[in-house]
Amino acid sequence: MTFSPSRLVLFVLLASLLAWVAFDRVTDQRNDARRERDSAQWEAKGLREAARISGEMLAERDAIDLRNTTELIHVRTENQNLRRAVDDGTKRLRIRATCPASVPADPGAGRLADAGTAELTADARPDYFTLRDQLALSRQMILGLQQHALRVCRR
DSSP, X not given: OOOOHHXXXXXXXXXXXXXXXXXXXXXXXXXXXXXXXXXXXXXXXXXXXXXXXXHHHHHHHHHHHHHHHHHHHHHHXXXXXXXXXXXXXXSXXXXXXXXXXXXXXXXXXXXXXXXXXXXXXXXXXXHHHHHHHHHHHHHXXXXXXXXXXXXXXXX
């Protein structure tokens, strides 16, 4: 069985056309795969950078929290030590007080003798120490929020 030259040329042209279409299709698939790969690499790089920044922010937040918690524990410990010292009598709570200018100059029997320095009563002392604890807590919370806003939120 022999082929005529025109059929042979037609067969070669058809085979060449099919080979060229197949090659073009493979090239397009390769280019699409490269674009997808490049896009995925760019996205992965962005996600790694976001994770790094997020990690730094969390580390900074934790450092701020640790520092402020340590300071709060220190202040509360000092307050507890002061409370114990006042309770057992080794220290006293004194109040800076002055007499009003409207006190009469008449040294009548209605005046009390100078009893010394002003001091908190025993039932007011727990309130004083509670206020000191609350003040220390509020101060550390405010400082922590300010540091968080300055160091973490501004990024």
